[in-house]
Every structure is written in C-alpha cells, then in structure tokens.
Amino acid sequence: MPTGASSHLLKKLDMLISVRKRVKAGSIIYHTGSQFHAIYAVKSGFIKTEILHEDGRMQITGFYMSGEILGFDGIATDHHICTSIALENSEICIIPLSWIERFNQGSDELQRHFYKLMGREIVRDHTIMLLLGSMQTEERVAAFMLNLSQRFQARGLSPYSLTLRMKREEIGSYLGMKIETVSRILTKFQEQGLLEVQQKNIRILDMNGLKRAISQSPEI
Amino acid sequence: MPTGASSHLLKKLDMLISVRKRVKAGSIIYHTGSQFHAIYAVKSGFIKTEILHEDGRMQITGFYMSGEILGFDGIATDHHICTSIALENSEICIIPLSWIERFNQGSDELQRHFYKLMGREIVRDHTIMLLLGSMQTEERVAAFMLNLSQRFQARGLSPYSLTLRMKREEIGSYLGMKIETVSRILTKFQEQGLLEVQQKNIRILDMNGLKRAISQSPEI
DNA sequence: GACATGATTTGATAGATATCAAATTGACAT
C-alpha cells in the first residue's frame, strides 16, 4: 500500500500556497454533487471520504491524513462524487483548480507532480479494489492496520502505536464488512497476540504476524 | 457507472497522434513493473488490466473498450502496477508521456482534458469500490451487465445485445466472486427472465428488472 | 457517584458464498 506522504510537492506548495483552513470534527469539506473547484491537502488531522449510491448504500472510500490529498473525485465531471468529512479537528490547504492550471503553465515539474498525485490516488484505489475483491475479512483488517502503521511511520510517529480516529463502523464500511466482524477480528488478533486493543488505541505487538495474516490466503 | 466514451478528446488526439498499433488476443500491452512511458487509447477491441499481490493473488481491475484509456496506473511511480492484456485482437493508440507534457504546454484545453481523463479513472475505481464493498454478488453481476450495456450503447451498439469478450472466470475476478457464483447468477437471471445467456452472448430481456436487482439490497 | 447515551463487544443463528466434485458443453484437431 502507498505510504502517501508526498513531501516533495507539499513543500513546494507550502511555499506557494497559504490558503489554510481549520475544519472542526464532523464538518463537511465538500459534499457529493457540489461544484469542483479545488483539491485539498491535509496539513493536520484526519479526513474521510464517502460515496453514496442512489439506493442509499454508502461506502467510505478513503481516510486521509497529513500530507495526503483529497478531492480528485471531482475532476472528471466538475462535481464531486464523494462527500468528505473531518474525523477530528483538522487543518487543510485549499488548492484551487485555477492555481493548478496556472502553475502548470509555468513549471514542467509541478505539472508532473500533479499527474503523480492523481496517479497515486489511482494506485491507492486499485489496492483497495484488490483488498475488497480478493481478501477475506481478517486479511483486510490486517492489511488496514499495516497500512496505517506505515503511514504513521512515514510521519515520524511510532509504527507500533496507532490512534484510530474513526469508529469501528467506519472501518467496516471502508473494508466492506459489518461492524461486528471488525470487532470480532480485533478481538481475535488480540487473543493471538498480534495486537493490543484499547478502544481507539491499537498497539501492534507482532508486525510479522500481521503480515503473515495477510498472506495466508486459503488458496495456493 | 461512467460510460467512458471520451469522444471529445479522442477526436483531437486522433488528429494529433497516429501511433497506432495492432495487438493480438492474449498479448501483453504493458506488464507490472515495466517502466511507464505512455498511456493507451483503445481504438478497437477489448483490453483487461489486472493487478497482482505479492502472495500470488490476482484481481482484474478493469475492462477497457474503444474510446477508453488505460495505463494511468503507471504515473505515480513511473512503473506500472498492473498488467494489461488484450482479450481479443485490438487496435490501440500509444500516447507517450512526452507528448502529453508537450501538448499541455501549448493548450489549456488539452491539459484539462487529461486531468479529466485521469479523474474519470478515479471515479470508475470508486464505483468499483462501492460495488465490491457494499453489494452482494447478484447485485454486482446486474451492475456489471448494465454497465456493459451502457458502454455498448454509447458506442452505437445495441444496449440489449452484449457480446462478452472475457471468460466467466475473468468476470468473477473483476467482481470479487468465484466462477461458479457468476455462472449460477447468470442461470438465475435467465430463469427470472432478465437475461438470455448463450455462452458469451447475453441478451438483456428486462432492463428495468436488472436495475431493480441492484437496488434491492437487504438493508435500506 | 448515578444516570443516560452511544459505541463496542459478545453470543446464537441464519444466510450467502466458496469449495469440492462431477457432469455437461463447446471448440477444435484429427
């Protein structure tokens, strides 16, 4: 899974762009159907994006933390297909479309960076498709924890001590399973000595064990 | 689901680019790990892309038909994360990265188009994530058939008569289910009078019935 | 501290899908 820290570009953007905004936990950054006019870089905090099907079904499509960029879902149609909501008090950088286009005219490098950022979103999505389409629930949860661990580590935090900002239900939605299943698997991992679970605080006790939990597919 | 016909840009590209190539059924257009240097527009035929997990698991991430563009999975890391294989004799346009960048310098409109094309891939991926994460197998198959139907229609073909270019196993991989399940559901749909199935030829008998098959999720 | 509320966990059971095995079909070469 991609670590997601796009430090190189973000440093550039940081110098160029200073349209920062604070968003409170629970507040909506953009919602489905709204006009697309910017992408958003997370400076601090935790953001989720979710997509809604006509029949009312909803699925969380991503969790974004500092250094990651959301909002690309609006480019294709000029309207966002997702809703993005802050999971805690967060700080975001607003990067208007017009800026992107203007910068691109001037800089080959920046232009290529934006392509890469979008490309990263595509890679991330494909990884999730693989996860949802061909892994079992335990494997998905293990992959999720390892992914979070890597992203924490990429930010200078401990890869062994995770503070979840989302509810069990949101993990379940993201991973395509019910809340009870998430809970049971966390309990099981704890019993196996892979994790220590205390509400939203997860301690990874056996990193290799978690990795093994992914690879042990029934087939092959 | 997105229809995927990006006729507007493709007409432009058609005039600008004439690096066409014929690919035989079964041949690989690019493979996982290979250097990214171009994206590919399908002129005719049918292409699949698949992603491979370290432990050997494989999943098909997309089927591409005329007017659709593949290869964006390589932009993020400069190396493709998918392998793309022609499902029948096909014709593709090779659009080198260098051309894209050169064009963008000159034309705002083309530049925006490329962003939109990548954005479309992201929307497509999110739709599949929703499908894999929160639909049951019957609903997924129904959604798949309706999606194909729309894409056939967008190309001037009958939306009621579908010729599948992929095997049942490939449908299963794409939809996150086993081949037997695909087969059983097609049989069931046929018994319900929704479809007429003759090997790879599908006739849609009840379009609204298929749509209803998607929306009837157990929960609301 | 007792209470109210929402989140999470746990248990029992039902339902959906995978697995395994076998039969059938189709395409193609001989």
Place this chain on the structure above:
DNA sequence: ATGTCAATTTGATATCTATCAAATCATGTC
C-alpha cells in the same frame, strides 16, 4: 464423426460473514 481439452454449469456441502439480540463499556451530564 471422434476424441481431446478447456470452459462452463450444476449439485452437495462446508465455511465465512451477516443478522439479530443482548450485554458490556465509555463518556459526558447532572
């Protein structure tokens, strides 16, 4: 036509996950 091989379908069963119900826990309020 006949045989061969791959693809597909079908059936019986096992496994996994969801569902429903209840208990427990955490948090904030009075």
